Amino acid sequence: MSTMVIFAWLLVLFTAGTSPAVRGKYYSDSHIVDDPVTIKKTQLHFFMHDTLSGNNPSAVPVAQPKGTVVQQGNLLPFGAVYVFDDWLTMGPDPNSKVIGNARGIYASTSRGSDFTLLLSGDFEFTSGGFNGSSISVFSRDPLVLAKEVAVVGGRGKFRMAKGFILMNAVYFNVTNGDAILECHATVFH
Incomplete structure (x- = not known):
């Protein structure tokens, strides 16, 4: 073998074990943060308008169950998936001041x-002191008139938030699924 080939093999063998990708970690070592963290508690009160009916619905089905018998008139059969882009307002009247929007997905899981x-x-606020900030919700949502859902995060002023939202249906149409939910959120951030 030529000296050049031997040198190339030695170079490959000696540098293979020193690659950062081989020695690197996907995490950093844990450490105690010296700075005390101040936790704020914020309470919010707003209304969410979820409209499935009409020419301009705020929630639409994107997937229907396959191989499942769906009863006529059942808006949320097991396996149905909806996306939503609902207004958040100051009051229950659909014409009251819009303060944000809630966007996301819900799926029938029962x-x-x-x-x-x-x-x-993601419940984003587009006016007031929390303009540009949002709270993230991921939770089981029983279809009852009064319920609690979990706040699991947020953005902006609500970064790393946790908490809950108590939701109460102030309007619910059992025929078409339209609802107005009063939301009392308690957010720790």
């Missing part, structure tokens, strides 16, 4: 009579 959704959404 096969029984206890209608339940899985809710994943």
